[in-house]
Amino acid sequence: MCRGLDSLPITCLERAKELKALFGSLLQKSVITCFCCRLNVDEPLKWKESFEKLLSSQNGLCLFRAFLVSEFSEENIAFYLACEDYRTTKTSKLAAKAKKIYDEFICSDAPREVNLDHVTKAAMKENVEQPSQSCFDLAQDKIYTLMEKDCYPRFLKSTTYLELSRKAKSG
Template sequence: MCKGISYLPSSCLEKAKEMRVMLSHLAETHHKHKILDGKAVHDLETLLNNISGLQAFRGFLLSEFSEENLEFWLACEDYRLSPSNLQKTKSSSIYGQFINPDAPQEVNLDAETRKALLSVTDSPCANTFNKAQERIYNLMAKDSFPRFLRSPYCMQAIKAF
């Protein structure tokens, strides 16, 4: 016969409370966010660190003809992780592909950031693209990412798991 909750050890009661909080948080998260590869996709960083999520996001951006932001962000990540002897070559490539006004995949940077980048073309360093990369990341997080979450591309990525 059940004697009631008061007869349970306090450690069990604490564990039950923790589980209740976790379950209510999980239920809330599931309603607000998509689940991809067992993780809640509630921010762009989670998505970019998941290969399947990154591929789905790239497909979505291609469908909207706005993949240059993601490609720029990825090129900056590659640049940031490159040895210093390759940075000059990689920075030239990034300038030519994304920064210059006639670039084939020109990204939408404010004039101040673009000017700052163009002023250091001859002497790049490890953090040359940090500010521009952060601006493009924020642009994707506020604009593209919310639309992606409502798109069939996100749903397809989720169904794959």
């Protein structure tokens, strides 16, 4: 189990900060270069209107996901999208897909565990035993709210988004 950041040598923490800065810089340059040629001019400005508008844009979702990767929290959008996909699953495949989502994102030793409270995790465990198309709704809503209130405002302040919106304003 992880003993926390305090247990790591200071050199490891410094290296982690360096890598985060490097990845952030590389990500910003590659994303801006990639998006500028395919982006509708005013599209980035619409993303600031609401989190929903950001997620409903293919480019916005891609850029937001890249931002979350740079923040080491990409599991949130991955879980949200897995739940969206799950809603359209055929009834015959619900049980297997529900277990896969639970094992990947919710159980205590999940490789991409999302930040959910104990009560919600317990409810999801029960729901997976009798899966329905809406069995992840509570957890998905909580992760959506977390991203909307926490990650989305940081995304709007990120150098990548600010650069794209500046370019959009200047035409």
